[in-house]
Amino acid sequence: MGRVGPTPVVSQNAEQVSVAVDCATSEDDVVILRSIGKSFGETIAVREATLSARAGEIHAIVGENGSGKSTLAKIVAGVLPPDSGDLAIFGKAPRSPRDARQLGLAMVFQEVLVAEGASVLENLFVGHDGFAWSKLSKREKISRANALLPRLLGSEIDLKEDIAAFPLSVRQWVVIARALLSNPRVLILDEATAALDQASVERFHAELLRLREEGVCVIVVTHRIAELTAFADRATVLRDGFNVGTLNRGDLSEDNLLRLMTGETATRVHQRTESLEAASDLAASHPESALLRARGMKLSAIAAPIDLDLRAGEVVGLIGLEGQGQVDFVRVLAGIQPPIAGEVLVRREEDLYVPVRGAKSAQEAGIAYIPGDRKLEGLFPNLSVFENFGLPLYRREKRLGFILRRRVHEMFTEQEKQLSVVHGGLSAPIGSLSGGNQQKIVIGRSLATSPSVVVLNDPTRGVDVSTKREFYDLLERLSSSGKGVLFLSNEIEEFIGLCHRVAVFRDDSVLTILEGHDIRIDAILSAMFGYLDNGRQDTAGMKP
Amino acid sequence: MSSVRRFLAGLWRTSRRQMSLLTPFALLVVLLILCAIRSPILFSGGGFSGLVGESAPLILAALALTPIAIAGPAGIDLAVGPLMNFINIGIVIGLSQLGWGSTNPVLVVCFAIGVGVLIGIFQGAVIALLRLQTVIVTLAGYLILAGLNLVWLSEPSGTAPTWLYDWLWSPQAQQVFSPALFVLLGAFVLWALLARSTFFRNLRLMGSDERTAYTSGVRLVATRIGAHAVAGVYVGLAAVMYTALIGSADPKAGAAFTLTAVTALVLGGASLSGGRASGIGAVLGAVDVWLISYILTTFRFGMAASYVVQLATGVVLVVALVAGGLLTDLARRRRRMRGQTG
Numbered sequence: 001m002g003r004v005g006p007t008p009v010v011s012q013n014a015e016q017v018s019v020a021v022d023c024a025t026s027e028d029d030v031v032i033l034r035s036i037g038k039s040f041g042e043t044i045a046v047r048e049a050t051l052s053a054r055a056g057e058i059h060a061i062v063g064e065n066g067s068g069k070s071t072l073a074k075i076v077a078g079v080l081p082p083d084s085g086d087l088a089i090f091g092k093a094p095r096s097p098r099d100a101r102q103l104g105l106a107m108v109f110q111e112v113l114v115a116e117g118a119s120v121l122e123n124l125f126v127g128h129d130g131f132a133w134s135k136l137s138k139r140e141k142i143s144r145a146n147a148l149l150p151r152l153l154g155s156e157i158d159l160k161e162d163i164a165a166f167p168l169s170v171r172q173w174v175v176i177a178r179a180l181l182s183n184p185r186v187l188i189l190d191e192a193t194a195a196l197d198q199a200s201v202e203r204f205h206a207e208l209l210r211l212r213e214e215g216v217c218v219i220v221v222t223h224r225i226a227e228l229t230a231f232a233d234r235a236t237v238l239r240d241g242f243n244v245g246t247l248n249r250g251d252l253s254e255d256n257l258l259r260l261m262t263g264e265t266a267t268r269v270h271q272r273t274e275s276l277e278a279a280s281d282l283a284a285s286h287p288e289s290a291l292l293r294a295r296g297m298k299l300s301a302i303a304a305p306i307d308l309d310l311r312a313g314e315v316v317g318l319i320g321l322e323g324q325g326q327v328d329f330v331r332v333l334a335g336i337q338p339p340i341a342g343e344v345l346v347r348r349e350e351d352l353y354v355p356v357r358g359a360k361s362a363q364e365a366g367i368a369y370i371p372g373d374r375k376l377e378g379l380f381p382n383l384s385v386f387e388n389f390g391l392p393l394y395r396r397e398k399r400l401g402f403i404l405r406r407r408v409h410e411m412f413t414e415q416e417k418q419l420s421v422v423h424g425g426l427s428a429p430i431g432s433l434s435g436g437n438q439q440k441i442v443i444g445r446s447l448a449t450s451p452s453v454v455v456l457n458d459p460t461r462g463v464d465v466s467t468k469r470e471f472y473d474l475l476e477r478l479s480s481s482g483k484g485v486l487f488l489s490n491e492i493e494e495f496i497g498l499c500h501r502v503a504v505f506r507d508d509s510v511l512t513i514l515e516g517h518d519i520r521i522d523a524i525l526s527a528m529f530g531y532l533d534n535g536r537q538d539t540a541g542m543k544p
Numbered sequence: 545m546s547s548v549r550r551f552l553a554g555l556w557r558t559s560r561r562q563m564s565l566l567t568p569f570a571l572l573v574v575l576l577i578l579c580a581i582r583s584p585i586l587f588s589g590g591g592f593s594g595l596v597g598e599s600a601p602l603i604l605a606a607l608a609l610t611p612i613a614i615a616g617p618a619g620i621d622l623a624v625g626p627l628m629n630f631i632n633i634g635i636v637i638g639l640s641q642l643g644w645g646s647t648n649p650v651l652v653v654c655f656a657i658g659v660g661v662l663i664g665i666f667q668g669a670v671i672a673l674l675r676l677q678t679v680i681v682t683l684a685g686y687l688i689l690a691g692l693n694l695v696w697l698s699e700p701s702g703t704a705p706t707w708l709y710d711w712l713w714s715p716q717a718q719q720v721f722s723p724a725l726f727v728l729l730g731a732f733v734l735w736a737l738l739a740r741s742t743f744f745r746n747l748r749l750m751g752s753d754e755r756t757a758y759t760s761g762v763r764l765v766a767t768r769i770g771a772h773a774v775a776g777v778y779v780g781l782a783a784v785m786y787t788a789l790i791g792s793a794d795p796k797a798g799a800a801f802t803l804t805a806v807t808a809l810v811l812g813g814a815s816l817s818g819g820r821a822s823g824i825g826a827v828l829g830a831v832d833v834w835l836i837s838y839i840l841t842t843f844r845f846g847m848a849a850s851y852v853v854q855l856a857t858g859v860v861l862v863v864a865l866v867a868g869g870l871l872t873d874l875a876r877r878r879r880r881m882r883g884q885t886g
Contacts, residue, residue, distance in 0.1 A: 079759055098761035113759060115752035117819045126749050127760030129742035131767070178760065 028054040030217045031076060031186055036085035037241075038071055045071040047241035048085070053234075055185070056215040058208055060228045063238035064261055064321070064492075064525060069221045070110055072238065073190045076100075076219070077107040089186060101127060104185035106178075108192040110221075112171045116164040121145060123163045124178050149177050152203060168195045176204070180211075187211060190221040194323070205231055223321050225254050225529050237261055254531070262522050291484040292367070292453050293353065297332065297342035299325045303508035305342055310453060310484040315475055317495040317519075318488040320505030321528050327372075329505065330457045330488050334369030335362030346453065368451035370443050372458035372488070378442040379430055386412060386426035389445045396449065415444030419474065436467030443474070454478055455486045460494065472498055492524050506530055563875045564813030564820065567868040568828035571811070571860070575835040582842040593722040597712040599834035600724050601628070601786040604731060605805040606812065606826040608660075608778035611744075611771040612678065613809060616751040616818015619678045620809075621772075623685030624779055625802030627663055629693050629795060631656050631783035636702040636793035646705040657780035663689075664776025668769035686802065693795035700794040708788045724785060731781055735823045738774060747771055752819030807857060808833045811864055836860060 029052040038046040046068040053059040061069045074080045075087065078094030087093045094100035100107070114123050121138075124145050128136065136144075142159060150156050152173050163171060172195040179187060193201050208218055209231065222228055228235060229252050236246045237260040244260050290309040297306045303325065310316055320326040332339045335358045345353035346365035356362045362369065371378045380388055390408040397404045397411075415421070419440040423433055430438060439459055446454065456475075460468045475498065479485050487499065495502050502514045504527040512527050526532070552573075585591045605624050612619040635656060639646040646652050663685070671681045703709075710716075711723040738744055746767050750757040758764055787793075812829025814821030837853040845852045 077759070096761075097759045098763065101761040107759070109759060111755075113753065113756040115749045115756045115819065117752040118749055122745060122749060123756075126756060127762050129746060131746070131763055131770075132741060132743050134742045 028056075030055045030090055031219065032086070032088045033072070033076065034086040036072065036075060036082045036087060038068075038075060038080060038083050044241055046075070046082075049238060049241065049243050051236050051243060051246070053186075053217050053219055055217045056212055057233040058212055058218045058220060058231055060232040060235040061219065061221045061238060062223065062225070062228065062235055062257060062261065064223070064528070067238040067261075068241040069238050070190055073107065073188050073219070073221050074109075076186075077105060077188055079107075098127070101182065104183075105188070106180070106182045106184035106186070107188040108176050108179050108190060110190045110194070112168060112175055112195060114163045114171050114174060116162070118163060119160050120149075120157060120163055120166070120174060121159040123174050124149070124159075124181055126178065128182065144181060145177070148180060149173070152177055152200075152207065154199070154203065169197065169200065172196055173200070180207070184216060186217045186219070188219045188221070191223070192220075193222075193224070193227070201227070223529065225257055228252070229254060229257075258522065258526060258529070258531075262525050291347050292333070292486075293345040293347075294329075294333070295343050295345060297329075297344065298340040299328045299332070299508040301340055303340075306510050308503060308510065308513075310486060312452075312482045312484055313479050314501070315479045315485040315487055315499045317499035317502035318486060318505065319490070319492065319495070319502060319524060319528060324505040324528075325508035326488055326505040327457065328508065330369070330455050330486065333362070333453075333455050333486065334367060335359040336369070363449065366450075366452035368446035368449060368454045370439075370446050370454065370456045370459050372456075379438060381431060383430060384427045385423050385430055385433065385441060388430045389415070389441050389448075392445055393448060411448040412444070415448055418447070419444050420470070434467075436470075439467075447478075451483070453484045453486070455488075457488050458490055459487075460489065460491070468494075492521050495519060495524065496521065504528055563872050564815070564868065565822065565825050565828065566871055567864045568812050568825055568832055571832050571864060572828055572835070575832060575839065578839050579835060582839055586838075589720045590718040592720050593718055593724065595831075595834070595838075596722060596728060597717070597724040597785075598789060599831055600728055601782045601789060601801075602804060602808060602834055603728065603827050603830040604778050604782035604785060605801065606808040606830040607731065607735060607823055608775040608782060609805055609809045610814065610821045610823055610826045611747060611774045613814045613816060613821040614747050614751045614819060615678075615768050615771040616816070617754075618816055619751070619771075619818060620682065620806055620816060621667075621775060622679065622682040622802055622806075623663075623667065623689055624682075624775070624782075624805055625798035625800070626686050626689035626693060627660065627779050627798070628783045628786055628801060629798035630663075630689050631659050631780060632787045632790075633693060633697050633702075633793040633795060634659060635708075635783065635787045636704055637697060647707070649707060652705065652708065653780075653784055656784045657777050660776035660778075660780030660783070661773050662776070664772040664774075664779070665769055668772025671772070672765040672768040686799075690799055693798065697793055697795040700790075700792055700796070702793040704787045704791045704793075708784070709791050712788045713791070724788070727781065727785060731778065732823075732827075734777070739823060743767065743770055748819055750818075804833060804857075805830075807861055811861055813868060832860075833857060 031051070031053040033049060033051040036046055036049045037044075049068065049072050051059075051061070051072070061072065063069045071080065075082050076089070078097050078100035081095065089100065089103050089105055092099075092103055094103055094105065097107075115126065118126075121141060125136070125141050128134075128141075145159055149159075153170065157166075157170070163174065166174075172192070176189075176192055179189075193204055196204060205227075208220075211218055212233075220228065220232065232252060233249050234246055235252055235257065236243050237257060238244070239261060247256055247260070291312050292310040294306050294308040297308075298304075299306070306329065308316075318326045318329065328337065331337045333344055333356070335344075335356045344356040344362075346356060346362075346367060348354050348365065354361075354365055356365055356367065359369075380391065383391070386409075389412050390405075393408050393411065394403045397407045412426075416423075421433075421440045421444065422437050423441075430441065433441070443456075443459065454475075460471055472494070475485050475487060479500075487494075489495065496519060499519060500515070502519050502524060503510045504512050504514065504524060506528070511530070512532055514523055514527065579586045583591075586595060605628060608624055609621055612621045635646060635652055639652065639655060644651060644655075667681055667685050670676060671678050711727075717723060746757065746762045747770070749760075750762055750764060750767050754764065757767075790797075808830035809821070809826055810816070810829070811832055812822070812825030812827070814825060814829075836857050840853050840856055841849060843852075
């Protein structure tokens with residue numbers, strides 16, 4: 001967040017926060033990061049993060065999506081080299097995971113990294129062996145694995161079996177056990193409990209407390225606040241790649257954490273030209289005019305079903321922490337993946353609703369889907385600007401099997417003007433355009449089919465500020481012209497002043513829908529972390 | 545005969561454990577039955593030594609391809625045929641040009657392995673350090689070596705060292721325990737040792753999931769180069785046996801040889817996506833490929849014989865891959881069922 005506003009504001013805010021902010025280093029510190037910066041292309045993941053963690057403590061790193069916490073953890077583990085700043089683990093900076101391992105560091109990554117086709121035992125001891133010789137005999141490995149894994153898993157396991165035969169929860173334990181078996185002095189866990197059930201999480205916490213007693217420095221990256229207030233000694237809060245404060249045990253409360261995560265950056269990103277309330281009333285007064293209906297849609301077998309209506313002239317924001325189902329939801333709407341249960345209905349005429357079955361049927365029903373990852377789902381990287389615009393249209397704009405190039409050309413000219421695309425000619429390769437202009441091409445070709453519903457999957461990622469503003473104006477224009485807009489974003493501020501309603505996802509379902517004055521950064525963020533306004537924590541988030 | 549039965553029973557047990565070996569093994573049984581009908585002489589001492597001697601270069605080349613296939617992804621060493629030819633010319637012509645002569649078997653074998661390992665390490669280093677795709681680098685190696693071979697020697701000529709020629713063609717070699725068999729057994733023993741090393745385990749882990757291996761601290765560059773060095777050892781041995789087989793130097797045969805060896809590798813159940821390939825599979829695949837062409841020569845196709853062999857090998861490959869795919873699918877489904885109930 002804050003990427004939109006002037007950047008220094010955030011760090012100043014950090015000092016204004018009333019809780020104790022402790023970034024000082026002490027001689028017990030085994031992991032020290034000073035002003036670490038890291039960017040990927042034009043996207044800045046970590047701006048200036050400072051952190052210190054001691055031996056014998058459980059240190060949490062918290063922050064919302066895209067705050068840079070995973071990147072920071074990977075930098076500590078030697079997977080990513082920092083662009084700037086200093087890093088020291090026991091006084092040395094690791095340059096590869098192998099270096100880090102030799103310094104006594106082990107990390108459990110957010111992705112459950114196992115080598116399928118290799119046995120459980122081999123997966124437990126990856127990287128344990130030297131190039132040609134093993135430091136441990138096979139018998140020794142088996143006895144160590146048997147001493148640890150059944151305790152973690154709560155049951156016996158065949159170490160010789162291929163890891164591919166086991167479900168995700170077992171793999172997650174294997175990955176955790178791998179880190180523990182290297183007898184680390186620093187252990188980093190990046191969302192390591194995502195695939196574990198409640199009983200497993202408790203065993204996991206017991207293990208962490210045991211490690212702390214042994215003097216291990218445990219760094220936990222998490223977005224489960226309830227989990228962390230229960231056992232963390234300190235927590236460093238990241239926002240927009242800065243650390244905005246480190247809380248000591250006494251100050252570790254949900255309120256303080258949420259306050260630090262949101263900050264005071266309630267500056268309006270978007271100023272709507274017409275009053276949101278008026279538009280909202282207009283949409284509400286025509287409840288029958290729902291353009292799209294999700295009915296009993298289930299995104300996973302155990303999730304609560306989703307019922308959502310999108311009315312004409314409405315912008316509905318979709319948000320959630322990473323992997324809470326919001327991305328699956330838009331992909332289901334676009335017909336790219338089928339729901340586990342339920343259906344999506346699109347209005348064709350007054351009272352005639354047709355179900356969406358597959359991507360083609362969604363398109364024909366008038367749903368335009370604008371993917372978030374341009375490179376993966378949106379663009380043909382080797383083709384020209386015009387081909388990238390026209391390819392999805394060729395199927396429609398043809399006569400007797402011949403493409404009506406002139407018609408597509410007219411569409412291009414129109415959208416080019418509407419969206420003010422800057423490009424170096426129709427035949428220029430798409431890669432020569434800036435990220436924002438590439439995204440405009442993707443959006444333009446969807447709008448050229450005159451859809452009634454526009455579904456955007458995080459369209460502003462990696463796009464500069466001025467282009468973002470153009471997008472907000474565009475979304476507003478679309479909704480004013482009677483289209484329904486579903487807008488998935490990872491940046492809460494984008495919703496303020498733009499969305500009529502915001503649906504917050506948690507556990508593959510919609511936890512709550514905020515409307516009107518409830519669309520505030522703190523309210524949305526609290527809901528993302530499972531807190532509703534009545535102060536109830538959504539404990540369902542602990543279950544798989 | 546009882547030892548043969550015991551050997552086959554052991555292979556069957558191994559195949560049951562590794563589904564990928566089931567297809568090449570079943571194919572081997574079918575081909576052996578066909579051989580017993582068409583050409584029972586194969587089961588005599590002379591027939592067996594002929595099989596060993598003539599299939600040895602292919603078996604060794606298929607083994608050479610295996611570590612590179614394990615290293616993945618898309619780990620196919622296209623240069624294996626021309627490299628084998630290059631060493632073949634080196635043994636017949638090069639050694640005497642260097643003034644070393646080729647009378648000393650130890651020197652010749654060391655030379656062959658040395659050249660194979662050096663070129664293997666070079667290719668591996670280019671792939672690992674510059675992060676290029678294996679197929680592209682080895683394609684370049686294929687073209688360069690094939691060209692070099694023809695520059696060096698425009699047509700088949702020269703004669704193999706007498707002692708090497710005698711490994712296959714002397715009357716003493718026409719029995720079960722021929723020199724060729726000992727070379728193969730030595731290669732298998734080396735393989736068995738390598739397959740139990742931590743290097744090989746790291747190699748398989750790297751091939752299965754490179755990110756897991758990297759983040760766990762496996763040395764990717766060294767391991768990948770190591771895979772190509774091991775391949776070089778086996779290409780060197782293949783070149784020695786190939787020189788014994790043709791008795792001269794041939795600059796042209798390598799190109800086709802690469803494709804035959806890759807066929808053997810794939811038939812042996814290797815997965816080209818990496819991580820999964822076995823030495824036993826490669827050997828079974830190579831013997832299968834050799835037996836297909838052997839059986840077809842017992843029919844009288846005249847001039848068309850070599851085309852028929854290609855055609856038949858291709859058909860068998862497709863059938864085997866489809867059968868193997870269905871089998872692993874079945875196994876996976878059964879395993880999943882078991883996982884749900886247990």
